[in-house]
Amino acid sequence: MEFQSTKGIFLQIADNLCHQILEGKLNPGDRVPSIRDLAADFEVNRNTVMRTYTILSDAGIFENKRGIGFFVSDEALELVRSREKSTFYEMDLPDLIRKVKLLKLTSNDLSELLDVIKNNDCNENE
Helix, strand or coil: CCCCCCHHHHHHHHHHHHHHHHHHCCCCCCCCCCHHHHHHHHHCCCCHHHHHHHHHHHCCEEECCCCEEEEEEEECCHHHHHHHHHHHHHHHHHHHHHHHHHHHHCCCHHHHHHHHHHHHEEEHHH
């Protein structure tokens, strides 16, 4: 994973884990890698991963079962999806709308784009 300087490493690791939940790579009830293992995988300090796990636990995405480890909570998928939607609406969508206006894209242009996305989704499901 390539870390960006614009966002804390612990937040980037949290985003990575949340994306794994959205992609179905981590499912509710799954045990997540130990702090030590994940720190070794990302080549970061264990305290950085501990901070990530604390944030995700506080958000209800992970559950800490003392002596056993951290697990993906039953509500994790909905919590992550809700959080990602909020981020998209607050951060990404305004930039997208600005770009659409700058490029003077029409509703036909956007409709064609949505059709391409829809067709790609259909092809992936086959």
